[in-house]
Amino acid sequence: MSDGRLIFLVGPSGAGKDSVLARLRALSRPADRLLVAHRYITRPADAGGENHVALSEHEFLQRRDAGCFALHWQSHGLHYGIGREIDLWLSQGLSVVVNGSRAHAANLAETCPHAEVVEVTAAEATIRQRLLARGREDAAAVEARLARNRKLADCPASLRILNEGSLDEAALALLAWARRAPQPTCQD
Numbered sequence: 001m002s003d004g005r006l007i008f009l010v011g012p013s014g015a016g017k018d019s020v021l022a023r024l025r026a027l028s029r030p031a032d033r034l035l036v037a038h039r040y041i042t043r044p045a046d047a048g049g050e051n052h053v054a055l056s057e058h059e060f061l062q063r064r065d066a067g068c069f070a071l072h073w074q075s076h077g078l079h080y081g082i083g084r085e086i087d088l089w090l091s092q093g094l095s096v097v098v099n100g101s102r103a104h105a106a107n108l109a110e111t112c113p114h115a116e117v118v119e120v121t122a123a124e125a126t127i128r129q130r131l132l133a134r135g136r137e138d139a140a141a142v143e144a145r146l147a148r149n150r151k152l153a154d155c156p157a158s159l160r161i162l163n164e165g166s167l168d169e170a171a172l173a174l175l176a177w178a179r180r181a182p183q184p185t186c187q188d
Helices: 017-027 057-065 085-091 124-134 139-151 167-179
Strands: 006-010 034-036 039-041 069-075 078-083 095-099 116-121 159-162
Touching: 006 017, 006 167, 017 034, 017 095, 017 167, 034 167, 057 069, 057 078, 078 085, 085 095, 095 167, 116 167, 124 139, 159 167
Parallel strands: 006 095, 006 116, 034 095, 116 159
Antiparallel strands: 039 078, 069 078
């Protein structure tokens, strides 16, 4: 069976990636052959936001060292991983969307040369408002995130989705991208 597509979704905290992914799950149909991978994170399960697999740092490092992750990175003092189950899904010809990291996207070509980077973004004022409303961080931490966002603004994305309108608009834009035929790759 042909290999599927790996779509590496990135964007600043507060851009609405988790909301877009939740809506994408609701809008996609079996015929789309599209899965959204869960992340393994060293963050408590009840921290709010995305549906993730919570691991202690010890558990995470054990899994990382045993080769259980197809992708892994650190950000904001946490460890993030994507399980090897995506390798099976891709080999079955499924498209897989991964909630990734802009900082890791630049190195993605080394480990996953055929991955496609899609960025969800929003205006800084919108992001500030969303971050403050979710209440995970104080105003100083929100401003630090916004400063980091400005440093990572040149993310190598094939598609940018502005998440300022309805959630359906953003999720449908991502679904349309996932449904399109993969582009041929160059062979040397």
